[in-house]
Amino acid sequence: SSEPVAEKEAAAASSEPVVEKEAAAVSSEPVVEDVEPVIGAVSPYSDEFYLVEQEETGIYRGRIVGENQIEVFLTQSGPHAVVGFSPMMREGEAPEGCG
Numbered sequence: 001s002s003e004p005v006a007e008k009e010a011a012a013a014s015s016e017p018v019v020e021k022e023a024a025a026v027s028s029e030p031v032v033e034d035v036e037p038v039i040g041a042v043s044p045y046s047d048e049f050y051l052v053e054q055e056e057t058g059i060y061r062g063r064i065v066g067e068n069q070i071e072v073f074l075t076q077s078g079p080h081a082v083v084g085f086s087p088m089m090r091e092g093e094a095p096e097g098c099g
Contacts, residue, residue, distance in 0.1 A: 036055070036056070038052060038058075038060070039052060039054060047063045049061075050062075057078055058082070059074070059075050060072050060074050065087075067094075068094070071085070071088070072085070072088060
C-alpha cells in the first residue's frame with residue numbers, strides 16, 4: 001500500500017514531523033513485574049534454555065542453577081538495545097510436576 005508513503009510525503013511538504021512509533025519511556029525506577037510473550041526450548045542434555053520474545057527482538061539465554069533458581073542473560077538489538085543479567089529465585093511452591 002502506498003498510503004504510508006503518501007502520509008510521509010504530505011507531512012514533509014507541510015514541515016510537520018512524522019512519528020512512526022512512539023519511543024519507550026525511559027525511567028531509572030526498577031521494573032518489578034513485566035509480561036512478554038515468549039517461546040523457547042530447554043536442553044535435554046544440560047541445564048541450558050533459550051527463550052525468544054514474540055513481539056520484540058529479545059533473546060534470553062539461561063541456565064538452571066538449582067531447584068528454585070535460574071540465571072538469565074537478555075540481549076536485544078536495535079535502536080534501544082538491551083543487555084542484561086538476572087538471577088531469579090522461585091517464590092512459593094512449584095507447580096505440580098515441576099522441580
